Amino acid sequence: MENDEQSETHAEIMEATYRALCEHGYASLTMQKISDEFEKSKGLLHYHFDSKEELLTAFIDYLLSEFEQDIASIEGPPDEKLDEFIKRFVVVSNTDDRKALHLALLELRAQSPFNDRFRDHLARSDTIVRDVVAEIIDDGITQGVFRADAEPEAVAQLVLASMDGARTRGLTIGDETYPDAVSDALYEYVIDDILVKTNE
Amino acid sequence: MENDEQSETHAEIMEATYRALCEHGYASLTMQKISDEFEKSKGLLHYHFDSKEELLTAFIDYLLSEFEQDIASIEGPPDEKLDEFIKRFVVVSNTDDRKALHLALLELRAQSPFNDRFRDHLARSDTIVRDVVAEIIDDGITQGVFRADAEPEAVAQLVLASMDGARTRGLTIGDETYPDAVSDALYEYVIDDILVKTNE
Amino acid sequence: MENDEQSETHAEIMEATYRALCEHGYASLTMQKISDEFEKSKGLLHYHFDSKEELLTAFIDYLLSEFEQDIASIEGPPDEKLDEFIKRFVVVSNTDDRKALHLALLELRAQSPFNDRFRDHLARSDTIVRDVVAEIIDDGITQGVFRADAEPEAVAQLVLASMDGARTRGLTIGDETYPDAVSDALYEYVIDDILVKTNE
Amino acid sequence: MENDEQSETHAEIMEATYRALCEHGYASLTMQKISDEFEKSKGLLHYHFDSKEELLTAFIDYLLSEFEQDIASIEGPPDEKLDEFIKRFVVVSNTDDRKALHLALLELRAQSPFNDRFRDHLARSDTIVRDVVAEIIDDGITQGVFRADAEPEAVAQLVLASMDGARTRGLTIGDETYPDAVSDALYEYVIDDILVKTNE
DNA sequence: CATGAATGAGAGTTCATTCAT
DNA sequence: TATGAATGAACTCTCATTCAT
Incomplete structure (x- = not known):
């Protein structure tokens, strides 16, 4: 106690x-x-906390672990997990709470080139998230949901980069339609292409 | 004088x-x-400059106009222009000079939600760049280089978002392979699909 | 208990x-x-201790009583007692332990003009030590070891002042030869002159 | 200007x-x-000044150079120079101004074991002052004022140490008779002995 | 235009002290 | 007794800004 x-x-x-x-x-x-x-x-x-930097480093851990827990809580078949992942981190980002969280993360990221400890913590988290997405794709291939020629790593990179870029632009410019628009394009030009069409 | x-x-x-x-x-x-x-x-x-903020606002203009001039200087047929665009803003970003410029921009962007003038200037520039890319796609469709069912706006959004995300992650994590990897995936999963195949 | x-x-x-x-x-x-x-x-x-000052005042008492006990423990005939006194507080001060003690005392002394309680405690101790030395001289005169025209108070003052000065300079400048050099000079120019020469 | x-x-x-x-x-x-x-x-x-320590280091220089200038300004035959030296730095120290200066110096000295720059500056000044006194004795021997068997270095050490100790004790205990008493004893037991007696 | 001394508010941090447990 | 979290004032130092020259 x-x-x-x-x-x-x-x-x-x-x-x-x-x-x-x-x-x-x-x-x-x-x-x-x-x-x-x-x-x-x-x-x-x-x-x-011994110093402001100590406090902020601890704060990064706090933010990232919330973030990672959120991802880990996604359940269901691979294609639905991918949908949920995108929905959760792009579309739902439009709530004030999530916007604030992602903005805080963006600011810490922009600072990371000047702070080794920030960078190390962020890099570790980035790897975790990327692996999660790649594994979703990989599982999808195994289960016949995604096409066998889809490359898990490459697709994961593309999904994450585009979503991240959309979110950053949406946040910094204040245009809330950004993430939705990019998410639509991502489905149309990438994800739909790697889905195994069941009615063919 | x-x-x-x-x-x-x-x-x-x-x-x-x-x-x-x-x-x-x-x-x-x-x-x-x-x-x-x-x-x-x-x-x-x-x-x-009356204040630090005035100076930094002027500095954003200075950075963005350099950026816009760089884009405007790209010449050639649509598909080559797109290649050059991607090359210039993603791949070539790995030189120290460009990295520093994009990092400076990222920092100013992360600050923009707290500063209306920053945000307005950045939003204006974003629109310009997006229009440029969309126009490249549009021209490519007109000239038969890109498939007629490609949507210029959607593709431009996807290209910009993914590149931007790749660059941000590369810069902030310090992983220089990021932009290249995403650019490869972008070609494989998006751009190759909208190119009109001449040998078919 | x-x-x-x-x-x-x-x-x-x-x-x-x-x-x-x-x-x-x-x-x-x-x-x-x-x-x-x-x-x-x-x-x-x-x-x-109610406050930091209380603690430090108690600490002065602690240091001084150690110091006074050390002096009181000197035994033997007057000339040997004087030798031992000088040896103990000047020459032997070159060990790390004694140096630290004397430095601590010096710091508290330097602070005493700003702190009445420090000053009172130090003044009381100073009187005790001076009386001890004067008494050694006085006993020596009575026993015929020191010349009858030696003035106990004056000699005690001179011995204490020169030794104290040597120690202070040695400590603060970090020159360990100081106390020895002054002690040699003190013998040559003062103490030898007041000793009754037995072989004349 | x-x-x-x-x-x-x-x-x-x-x-x-x-x-x-x-x-x-x-x-x-x-x-x-x-x-x-x-x-x-x-x-x-x-x-x-970049920091408090810089300021205080500069302050030590300021104090010491005032002190050294004061010494250097003493003129006259060797025995009178020695008298003046002792008078100026011991007896006259009883004015409030000089007391304050010497107390300031004492405090900085007590701090010097914890601060290399303080110690170096103080050591340099100490050497200067000691050399000045030894030279006064040396000149006095050459001019037949002091006995030929007086050792300039040893006498200088003893004079300085005893005066310094007297001043320190006087300052820290607040007993203004200290420097005078020690100065009297110094003359009686040391300086009078090395003076060449002209009427014998 | 240009300098650099000067200002005052506020930054991160330290510290003796208090207090609930 | 004994702990250690908690407090608030004061500390050194930084900063955007002003101003006389």
Whole structure:
């Protein structure tokens, strides 16, 4: 229970950081602004994290693990899993909550070339997500849902890159139709082509 | 002549900003760091620009117009133009110079949700680039290079989104094979399919 | 038994303070650094001492009483006692342990003009030590070891001041030959002159 | 003239530091307290000195050079120079101004074992002062004022150490009779013995 | 135009101290 | 007794901006 309380404070800090990051953006994120979103005192932030960078590195882990858990929770046959994956990370991104999360991630990513620890954590997560998608394709081939000549890795890369690009453009330009439009095009020009047509 | 000198100083400031941004990143970009890359004094930056935000807004224009000029300079038949476009903005991005430019753009994009002027400038540029690509496809259809059932807008969106996503991931994770891999997949799964096969 | 345990904790705190002071110096001595040298928790320091100043005042008493006990333990005829006194507080100061102790004392002394309680404790101890030395001289005169015209107070002052100065300079400049050189000069120019020459 | 103004600010900072150090002591000396003694803004302190340590290192130089200039200004025959030296640095130290200066120096000295740059500067100055005194003795021997068997280095060490010790004890205990008493003893037991007696 | 000293608000961080357990 | 989370004030230092020259 004592242990829980410590974790609780830790979690509260992560949530406060999330709110502050969404509201102000990475470039103008300060310990004061995090503290403003935090019920307890500013000094306590430094009691739990040695420095701002430590806190933000922990925050990346927090964001990524939420992200990874979300992906891992997808169930069903391969083609439906792929649909759900795309739906969840592109289409549903249009809710305010998801937009804020992806924007926070984008800001941390833009910062990663200047921060080794950020980059390492992001790279690890990227590999995990890519493997998940490639495995969905691979399973689909095995089960005869996707065509045997589809290359799991290549398709996964294309799906992720286009969805990611759509989301980034949608977020940064503020055009909410972007992800939907790209998702439609992705189905029409890529996914439909690798689906095994049952009525032929 | 006075006007020319002013422009020259203006250009020097833009270049200094570019160097400072590439070296330090947006989040830790300060007037002092820009001044360090600038031959003249720090005070002069404020003589030419009322505030840091003014300077950075001008800098976005500077970056985007370079970008747009680059695109506009592509010549040749539609399919070659598309090849060149992809090559220039994805594959060639692996040179240090282009990486730095795209990283600078990414940082400014990540900041745009917190800055209306940034967002407006970026949105305008995005529309221009998307129209250019869509027009290439459209011309290709007219000239019989691309299949008649290809939708210029949809293909342009897909090409841009996937390339952009690949570049972003490549930059932020530091994996230089990303853009190449996605570009290969884009050709295999999308572009080859809309090309009119001359040998059939 | 409870009392003993309290005393034991008290002693542990004094020792921890000593180690922290030797390692970091007075100016950057914090309760945290004392706590780091202490087996138990930081909060306990405040349980035993109302404030940092209370703790340090107690620490001065602890240091000075060690010092005074050391002096009181010197035995033998007056000239040998004087030799031992000089040897113990000047020459032997070159061991790391004694250097650290004297440095700690010097730091507390340098702070005393800003802290009445520090000053009072140090003044009391100074009087004790000076009286001890003067008494050694006085006893020597009575026993015919030192010349009758030697003034106990004046000689004691000179011995203490020169030794103290040598130690301070040795410690602060890091020149370990200082105390030895001054002690040699002190014998040659002062002590030898007041010794009754037995072979004349 | 412009150059002078810059130096002027530098000098003002040194003087402000001196006042703050005398008033509060090294251990509780803050940039804010220095700023409080300074006509201009706190930020300016950091404009002129990269860090607090830089400022204090510059301050040591400032104190020591004042000290060295004072010594160098002593004129007259060797025995009078020695008298003046002792008078100036021991007896006259009882004015508030000199007490403050010597206390400031003592605090910086007590800190020097924890700060290499402090120590180096202090060691250099110590050598200068010791050489000056040894040279006074040496000149006195050459001119027949001091006995030929007096050892300049040894006497200089003893004079400096005893005076320094007397001053330190006087300052830290707050007993103003200390330097006078030790100076009297120094004359009686050391200096009178090495003076060539003209009336014998 | 151009400089660089100067400002003042606010950044990240440290610290003695308190308090619930 | 003993812990360690929590506090709030104060710390060093940075920054965009101003201004006299």
